[in-house]
Amino acid sequence: MKVYYTVDEAAEYLGTGVRFLRRLIAERRIPFHKVGKFVRIKIDDLEAFAAAGRVEAFDREAVRRHVRRAS
Numbered sequence: 001m002k003v004y005y006t007v008d009e010a011a012e013y014l015g016t017g018v019r020f021l022r023r024l025i026a027e028r029r030i031p032f033h034k035v036g037k038f039v040r041i042k043i044d045d046l047e048a049f050a051a052a053g054r055v056e057a058f059d060r061e062a063v064r065r066h067v068r069r070a071s
Contacts, residue, residue: 004033004040013046024049 011021024030031045
């Protein structure tokens with residue numbers, strides 16, 4: 001398995017467009033490595049980025065308790 005991906009490979013891995021990934025790189029929202037003029041992204045960094053965006057499912061009963069408290 002490869003350790004570093006090109007931008008095209010990384011976008012495919014995340015299931016996003018290349019333009020979105022290039023924006024993340026330009027905004028320094030995802031770590032990357034410059035190899036000469038080429039950009040490479042470590043697979044661990046891609047997985048950490050995806051994990052950071054994880055949203056947990058909610059428990060219906062917890063939502064009901066929260067709504068009752070707020071009203």
